Amino acid sequence: MKPINEMKISFPSRSSNESFSRVSVAAFVAQLDPTLDELADIKTAVSEAVTNCIVHAYKEKIGMVYITTSIYPDGRVRIKVKDKGCGIEDIEQAMEPLFTTAAGERAGLGFAVMQSFMNKLKVYSKVGKGTTVIMEKKLTPRENG
Amino acid sequence: MKPINEMKISFPSRSSNESFSRVSVAAFVAQLDPTLDELADIKTAVSEAVTNCIVHAYKEKIGMVYITTSIYPDGRVRIKVKDKGCGIEDIEQAMEPLFTTAAGERAGLGFAVMQSFMNKLKVYSKVGKGTTVIMEKKLTPRENG
Amino acid sequence: MDLKIESKDNAVTVYLTGEIDHHRAADIREKIDMAIERIRPPMLYLDFGGVTFMDSSGIGLVMGRYRAMQLIGGKLIVRNINPQIKKIMRLAGLEKLSVMEKGGVTNEAN
Amino acid sequence: MDLKIESKDNAVTVYLTGEIDHHRAADIREKIDMAIERIRPPMLYLDFGGVTFMDSSGIGLVMGRYRAMQLIGGKLIVRNINPQIKKIMRLAGLEKLSVMEKGGVTNEAN
Ligand SMILES: Nc1ncnc2c1ncn2[C@@H]1O[C@H](COP(=O)(O)OP(=O)(O)O)[C@@H](O)[C@H]1O
Ligand SMILES: Nc1ncnc2c1ncn2[C@@H]1O[C@H](COP(=O)(O)OP(=O)(O)O)[C@@H](O)[C@H]1O
Numbered sequence: 001m002k003p004i005n006e007m008k009i010s011f012p013s014r015s016s017n018e019s020f021s022r023v024s025v026a027a028f029v030a031q032l033d034p035t036l037d038e039l040a041d042i043k044t045a046v047s048e049a050v051t052n053c054i055v056h057a058y059k060e061k062i063g064m065v066y067i068t069t070s071i072y073p074d075g076r077v078r079i080k081v082k083d084k085g086c087g088i089e090d091i092e093q094a095m096e097p098l099f100t101t102a103a104g105e106r107a108g109l110g111f112a113v114m115q116s117f118m119n120k121l122k123v124y125s126k127v128g129k130g131t132t133v134i135m136e137k138k139l140t141p142r143e144n145g
Numbered sequence: 146m147k148p149i150n151e152m153k154i155s156f157p158s159r160s161s162n163e164s165f166s167r168v169s170v171a172a173f174v175a176q177l178d179p180t181l182d183e184l185a186d187i188k189t190a191v192s193e194a195v196t197n198c199i200v201h202a203y204k205e206k207i208g209m210v211y212i213t214t215s216i217y218p219d220g221r222v223r224i225k226v227k228d229k230g231c232g233i234e235d236i237e238q239a240m241e242p243l244f245t246t247a248a249g250e251r252a253g254l255g256f257a258v259m260q261s262f263m264n265k266l267k268v269y270s271k272v273g274k275g276t277t278v279i280m281e282k283k284l285t286p287r288e289n290g
Numbered sequence: 291m292d293l294k295i296e297s298k299d300n301a302v303t304v305y306l307t308g309e310i311d312h313h314r315a316a317d318i319r320e321k322i323d324m325a326i327e328r329i330r331p332p333m334l335y336l337d338f339g340g341v342t343f344m345d346s347s348g349i350g351l352v353m354g355r356y357r358a359m360q361l362i363g364g365k366l367i368v369r370n371i372n373p374q375i376k377k378i379m380r381l382a383g384l385e386k387l388s389v390m391e392k393g394g395v396t397n398e399a400n
Numbered sequence: 401m402d403l404k405i406e407s408k409d410n411a412v413t414v415y416l417t418g419e420i421d422h423h424r425a426a427d428i429r430e431k432i433d434m435a436i437e438r439i440r441p442p443m444l445y446l447d448f449g450g451v452t453f454m455d456s457s458g459i460g461l462v463m464g465r466y467r468a469m470q471l472i473g474g475k476l477i478v479r480n481i482n483p484q485i486k487k488i489m490r491l492a493g494l495e496k497l498s499v500m501e502k503g504g505v506t507n508e509a510n
Contacts, residue, residue, distance in 0.1 A: 007156040007165065014150060015423035016176045022453075023172035024154070027165040040453070040484045047455040051422040097491075105429065105460030109492055113456050116491055160313035167343075185343070185374045192345040196312040242381075250319065250350030254382055258346050261381055 003070035003078070005031070010066045013054040013083070021067060022046040028069050029077055034139050041117040042077065042137060048110040049081035049133045055102055057085025057131055075139045080132060087127040095123065148215035148223070150176070155211045158199045158228070166212060167191040173214050174222055179284050186262040187222065187282060193255040194226035194278045200247055202230025202276055220284045224263075225277060232272035240268065293318060295325050301333035302326070307340035310348040319351055323358060332364045339370035348375070349382040356389060367391050403428060405435050411443035412436070417450035420458040429461055433468060442474045449480035458485070459492045466499060477501050 007028045011017045022043040029042055046067070053065045066082040088094045094101075095115070100108035115121045120136035152173045156162045167188040174187055191212070198210045211227040233239045239246075240260070245253035260266045265281035294305040304322055308314070326334065334355060338344070352368060359366045369391040371379060376390075384390055404415040414432055418424070436444065444465060448454070462478060469476045479501045481489060486500075494500055 005157060005159060005161070007154060007162070009152060009154045009169070011152040011173075012150060015421075016150070017152070017173070018421045018423045019419060020152065020169070020172040020176070024165070024169040027168035027172070028156075028162070031161045031165070037484065043453060044455050044484075044488070047421055047453075051455065051457065055422060105425070105457075105464045107456045107459040107463060107492060109456040109459055109488075112491055113488060117487075160311075163311045163313045164309060182374065188343060189345050189374075189378070192311055192343075196345065196347065200312060250315070250347075250354045252346045252349040252353060252382060254346040254349055254378075257381055258378060262377075 001072050001074070004073050005071040006068065008066070008068050010064055012062050013058045013065050013085075014062065015051075015054055017065075018047060018050055018054070021050045021065070025067065025069050025079060029071070029139075032071060032075065032077070032139055033142050038137065038139055042079070045114045045117045045135055045137075046079060046081065048113045049079075049135070052110050052133075053081065053083040053085060053131075055106065057083040057087075059086070061085075075141055077137050077139060079135045079137075081135075082130065082132045084130040087129055088123070088125040088131055089127055091123050091125055146217050146219070149218050150216040151213065153211070153213050155209055157207050158203045158210050158230075159207065160196075160199055162210075163192060163195055163199070166195045166210070170212065170214050170224060174216070174284075177216060177220065177222070177284050178287050183282065183284055187224070190259045190262045190280055190282075191224060191226065193258045194224075194280070197255050197278075198226065198228040198230060198276075200251065202228040202232075204231070220286055222282050222284060224280045224282075226280075227275065227277045229275040232274055233268070233270040233276055234272055236268050236270055293321050295321065297325070297329055297331065300331060301335060302329055302331040303335040303337055305337045305340060307342075309343040310341055310351065311343070311345050312347040315347040315351050319354060322355060326355070326358055326362070330362050330364070334359050334364060334366045336366065336368045337370050338368065338372070338375055341372075341375060344375050344378060346378065346382070349378060349384070352379070352384065352389065353382075356387060403431050405431065407435070407439050407441065410441060411445060412439055412441040413445040413447055415447045415450060417452075419453040420451055420461065421453070421455050422457040425457040425461050429464060432465060436465070436468055436472070436474075440472050440474070444469050444474060444476045446476065446478050447480050448478065448482070448485055451482075451485060454485050454488060456488065456492070459488060459494070462489070462494060462499065463492075466497060 025046045068080040070078045095111040097112040098108040100106040118135040118137045122134045125131040170191045171188050213225040215223045240256040242257040243253040245251045263280040263282045267279045270276040296303045356366045368389050406413045466476045476499050478499050
């Protein structure tokens with residue numbers, strides 16, 4: 001299926017851009033008239049994926065983060081978050097709740113949040129090349145849009 | 146001077162994306178802790194530039210709109226809005242207040258708003274190739290950011 | 291999005307809300323014009339109290355209604371405009387048409 | 401952004417506001433830890449009433465403070481969490497640590 005609308009954003013992996021990235025996706029999705037809960041779910045999932053690029057993919061370096069948000073005729077929203085960072089060695093292990101490789105206070109729940117707040121989650125990664133996270137959510141149809 | 150932070154967005158020239166585009170720029174600029182008035186000025190100027198791409202550059206067609214927002218160390222914000230649409234024949238005339246080529250209810254004030262709400266405005270255009278609008282605003286420095 | 295249109299005595303009042311841009315203006319325009327057409331009021335108030343954003347599309351909207359009211363021999367008054375909206379209306383020279391209600395500005399600025 | 405930290409009787413209450421993400425968490429963490437260090441209270445309340453957004457960085461923040469309070473033999477209670485924040489805290493299994501105040505949920509959901 002081809003998207004009926006699609007936006008792309010890119011920005012450097014500075015933590016000051018976390019808020020911008022999720023607000024930007026939410027503002028795009030808003031044209032579908034989602035519920036407040038759906039919008040909060042999407043913002044949270046995007047925040048997790050973007051934070052992972054900043055914290056894990058590029059670590060102390062600054063690299064670019066790429067987001068594509070697509071809207072489909074059936075009310076599905078698809079969000080792709082991509083980095084060209086270090087990549088993930090064992091994706092299955094990385095996706096386990098509470099698993100984290102980061103020092104400090106990462107809870108190891110990023111993927112768990114994406115998984116439970118969105119309807120679909122796919123992770124593609126290649127060590128040394130980068131990681132792409134694709135998430136989908138089906139919004140509840142509204143009577144009077 | 147090199148920007149210390151820079152985001153790029155792109156989206157098709159659908160009027161349903163007007164709100165997304167200005168909110169996105171505002172969310173990026175928000176990290177500079179602008180005043181509410183400064184933020185409203187920027188949103189309005191962006192809305193004018195983006196609407197021009199939708200209404201004038203691509204008219205009945207759908208084409209891509211490209212925005213780059215850059216933050217400079219001295220607190221300047223630079224916003225570039227670019228289209229690959231029909232272009233402007235006489236830029237000087239186009240920038241005159243109240244001048245419009247559109248039927249319907251365009252007020253001919255888009256450029257006037259950009260000019261008065263931002264500190265700098267430059268327009269580059271080539272007929273058949275497209276138009277690029279570059280706007281700058283210097284934000285008032287905040288004591289405790 | 292909904293638009294509240296109130297008809298009382300010899301006046302129609304339209305309560306505008308949310309963001310007025312090119313995308314939304316067409317719909318707003320149509321609804322107001324239907325009311326003007328049907329009621330043909332001597333007086334039209336456009337109340338901007340609930341408007342959170344407006345660009346020059348809002349000017350087109352006001353100018354268009356100004357002309358529509360002139361055609362039926364009526365008057366248009368714009369009210370409850372915040373300083374940001376007032377800035378745009380001034381740029382458009384709307385005060386010269388005296389459609390802006392005196393003392394009708396919300397918030398401090400003038 | 402400001403953080404209100406209130407010390408009364410045997411308890412410290414932190415009023416969190418705005419958006420809690422990875423960007424802001426470091427600063428919040430530091431401020432709370434300074435208060436714990438200085439006051440060494442038997443009880444720490446984290447009040448989420450003013451929080452408009454939270455991702456899993458907020459979980460790290462709560463877990464870290466939970467451990468810090470354990471170290472000084474104190475307790476942590478999380479209060480005024482809205483349904484969206486509760487969803488994330490549940491995902492993290494925080495109710496098993498009984499840091500979530502019973503009946504302390506704002507809004508309807510459970
Ligand atoms: N974009 C990424 N690039 C590299 N590694 C990643 C990326 N995203 C996640 N990871 C790895 O997966 C682990 C689990 O991620 P996540 O579930 O989000 O928890 P957390 O971010 O709290 O560590 C991370 O600790 C990291 O090792
Ligand atoms: N991006 C663009 N592409 C092509 N023509 C443009 C573009 N932007 C502006 N113009 C031309 O300049 C004129 C004046 O623009 P503006 O001051 O924004 O007023 P308005 O949009 O109300 O017409 C337009 O009517 C149009 O002819």
